[in-house]
Amino acid sequence: xxxxxxxxxxxxxxxxxxxxxxxxxxxxxxxxxxxxxxxxxxxxxxxxxxxxxxxxxxxxxxxxxxxxxxxxxxxxxxxxxxxxxxxxxxxxxxxxxxxxxxxxxxxxxxxxxxxxxxxxxxxxxxxxxxxxxxxxxxxxxxxxxxxxxxxxxxxxxxxxxxxxxxxxxxxxxxxxxxxxxxxxxxxxxxxxxxxxxxxxxxxxxxxxxxxxxxxxxxxxxxxxxxxxxxxxxxxxxxxxxxxxxxxxxxxxxxxxxxxxxxxxxxxxxxxxxxxxxxxxxxxxxxxxxxxxxxxxxxxxxxxxxxxxxxxxxxxxxxxxxxxxxxxxxxxxxxxxxxxxxxxxxxxxxxxxxxxxxxxxxxxxxxxxxxxxxxxxxxxxxxxxxxxxxxxxxxxxxxxxxxxxxxxxxxxxxxxxxxxxxxxxxxxxxxxxxxxxx
Ligand SMILES: [Zn+2]
Numbered sequence: 333x334x335x336x337x338x339x340x341x342x343x344x345x346x347x348x349x350x351x352x353x354x355x356x357x358x359x360x361x362x363x364x365x366x367x368x369x370x371x372x373x374x375x376x377x378x379x380x381x382x383x384x385x386x387x388x389x390x391x392x393x394x395x396x397x398x399x400x401x402x403x404x405x406x407x408x409x410x411x412x413x414x415x416x417x418x419x420x421x422x423x424x425x426x427x428x429x430x431x432x433x434x435x436x437x438x439x440x441x442x443x444x445x446x447x448x449x450x451x452x453x454x455x456x457x458x459x460x461x462x463x464x465x466x467x468x469x470x471x472x473x474x475x476x477x478x479x480x481x482x483x484x485x486x487x488x489x490x491x492x493x494x495x496x497x498x499x500x501x502x503x504x505x506x507x508x509x510x511x512x513x514x515x516x517x518x519x520x521x522x523x524x525x526x527x528x529x530x531x532x533x534x535x536x537x538x539x540x541x542x543x544x545x546x547x548x549x550x551x552x553x554x555x556x557x558x559x560x561x562x563x564x565x566x567x568x569x570x571x572x573x574x575x576x577x578x579x580x581x582x583x584x585x586x587x588x589x590x591x592x593x594x595x596x597x598x599x600x601x602x603x604x605x606x607x608x609x610x611x612x613x614x615x616x617x618x619x620x621x622x623x624x625x626x627x628x629x630x631x632x633x634x635x636x637x638x639x640x641x642x643x644x645x646x647x648x649x650x651x652x653x654x655x656x657x658x659x660x661x662x663x664x665x666x667x668x669x670x671x672x673x674x675x676x677x678x679x680x681x682x683x684x685x686x687x688x689x690x691x692x693x694x695x696x697x698x699x700x701x702x703x704x705x706x707x708x709x710x711x712x713x714x715x716x717x718x719x720x721x722x723x724x725x726x727x728x729x730x731x732x733x734x735x736x737x738x739x740x741x742x743x744x745x746x747x748x749x750x751x752x753x754x755x756x757x758x759x760x761x762x763x764x765x766x767x768x769x
Contacts, residue, residue, distance in 0.1 A: 344692035345675035360737035391454025393681030401642025432462035451727035487524035573598035613653035615641030637681030670718035
């Protein structure tokens, strides 16, 4: 048994931070929460991690990432078309997604898992888009995530755009991964397809059925920009979320990512049907998709998690994005307060992904946690602690990270990891991708 005794404890995003409190870990869960004095008196024989100068908080849940995405950071796009459809059809699909192989994917997976751990992320959901890397790309990723000891949900984004054979393989890739994961284990799978404009109704319905049979969530990117909603309205006579509703997919076991451009009707449907949502504020800016109406959706009762989208994976930066862009959009400095942002980054993400007892440090909940250096130039108080954390901390202030009761980062170092070697291996694979070899 171990006591962790920081200066400040954040048990959950919606509870006030406690000065001079700590937690007791037993196995892979939190066993007790209390003041330092209380815990020391009750458990005098426990090991003690003296964490003075630190803030202890739940590990982050990155609810939407593309691990392979790091290979495309900085990729030259000068000769890529700027129109949405041509960009996908003539550039992104052939030159990036279709060119990915298992060697590239595993290098990026290992590097980004280490990078995420170092930034306080203990759980994540990954979407792999690489039609020519299956079968077995997901199993190769699974092996790495298990070795890293992270809580990871993996999926392959099945699509019919690359032909029927690959479409079928995509569904099988997800089913095989899901079936290979032990219930209650750290690694699991989701069923996933791309969008309404690359998958037929029959294909989506079949994928959803495979997920329902296995008791897992289904995932799709929804209305990342203006295009899908318009395409869907033109093709089907109604917009994307309405279409998913007609197909019987829009419900509590559907995870809809992005949800940037929504009609009033779509917003209402997402909430009424209890569809789970993920929000990627920085990536939405990158692609010029717009700003998702997240404060409105949360006010209406939606479950929303936060994701990096594989773009900027430092979760402090992602949280800052979420904290700031809605204030600018709504011209209201009171919208999206710090506790709401931290909620999306922890409990909201866990709830969106169906991870039980993850995202808070309460007795019986997962011992997924991080220690963050608390040496800021202004005093920390119960009232400002979350803002101080979100606005003025970064990944390099994360000193220690535990997943399911096991330390994965100590003293700012990701354990058993040569980051320089991982980085150069990833860089080699990025060069292969960029050169088309
Ligand atoms: Zn995405």
